[in-house]
Amino acid sequence: MGRELGADVTRALDLESQDRCPDDFQYWHNLNKPHVKNMRRLLKLLVGFDPVLPDERIREFAQSYYDSDPIAEAVIADLYKPGQAAKAREMLLQALEQGVESLSEAPPSLVTLFDELEQAPSWMDAEKVDYGARVFRRYGWFMFHFLGAITLEGYRESSVAKPLAFTGAYDGSTAYKRFLETCNFWNEVAQPGGLEKGGKGRATAVRVRVMHVVVRRHLANHKLWDEKAWGVPISQADSMVTLAAGSVGLGLALKKMGFRFDKKDVEALLHFWRYVGYLMGVQPRWYPESYEDGVRFFFTIFAKGIKGSGDDGTRLSQGYLKAFEPDKNASMWRRLKQRLNYRYQVGMTQYFITPQTHKHYELPDGGMWKWFPAMNIPFVFALETVRKNSRPLDNWLDKKVRHHSDQWLKRELGHYKPQYKPVDKLTR
Secondary structure: OOOOOOOHHHHHHHHHHHHHOOOOOEEEEHOHHHHHHHHHHHHHHOOOOOOOHHHHHHHHHHHHHHOOOOHHHHHHHHOOOOOHHHHHHHHHHHHHHHHHHHHHOOOOHHHHHHHHHOOOOOOHHHHHHHHHHHHHHOOHHHHHHHHHHHHHHHHHOOHHHHHHHHHOOOOOHHHHHHHHHHHHHHHOOOOOOOOOOOOOHHHHHHHHHHHHHHHHHHHHHHOOOOHHOOHHHHHHHHHHHHHHHHHHHHHHHHHHHOOOOOOOHEEEEEHHHHEEEEEOOOOOOOOOHHHHHHHHHHHHHHHHHOOOOOOOHHHHHHHHHHHOOOOOOOOOHHHHHHHHHHHHHHHHHHHHHOOOHHHHHOOOOOHHHHHHHHHOOOHHHHHHHHHHHHHHHHHHHHHHHHHHHHHHHHHHHHOOOOOOOOOOOOOO
């Protein structure tokens, strides 16, 4: 399966990070709090085992808040000189489309990055990655809106909310556009062949990786960034949480809509997102491979935080829903469709996030729309049952959902082409 170039660098890192734990990482303190104890009991009842990881794994996770992406950071240090951002992006795009060997003056750091990308990691199972991608794209439009909604839970933590708040990436008129860029990323990485050399998903994953490194460099020296409390910006740990949301979180939550996930599906999702993460520079000290460890990691995420993002988390969450409001300048028919989409998103958000988070953010009530996902359970469950027992139907639905997702993105994006580039300057 090939060697893992750069893995030693990622895991060695600077020795100072080995025993560091962010002040906001309060897992052990929170274990005795009522809401955490209740969640532990509920999960134990639902899955049949205690959802607690060994302390060694939790310490590794905590320390990962101080881990970043040294290989890509070396590339940025070499390419992104003052006034050279556009040229650097052109070089990266050429390397992605034509190969790094097509560049006449590729710096060694860029060669190292592409050597890593082109060597499959030793743990990778290509068939499992493909199956995980198929599972992920199976839910198309539903999945876009679910993942958008569940992100609001993450906004309660400063290490997640502050980078977005400081860059203004999800403020005002840009919020919906950024959401669509993320949906496009999800769609491209999950397409058949999307992660292969030359695939759109692979190229987009690397572009997002570079964007994260540039943003990390901006934020790391920001006077308001509290490394002691939050770790480094866009850390390995927070990136790992994002991967878990698209695998274990997706598998557990969409059962609330009648979709049928089994252990094989969740483990394939974990594997798929592990490889997407690898391409994006997310190579953590430990990663859950089994359904059981995935559930345990999900509980760790729930239990660890202090929910201290304050007004930033509230503004991001309110701004997210506000971004779905109808465009007053659109046609009447377009406004009607946007109004329905807005009510649907408000309802989906209320259905999937916790009541405490919904109340904390002072989000609008979804009314009858908050029950819309539940009302569809009988239909969805019946269709899922037939799908799981009919390969031809499963194949037909896969093509149908891919087409629907492509058309939805094409319609919503219009003439806008996703950029995946960092903001020019911070808003604070």
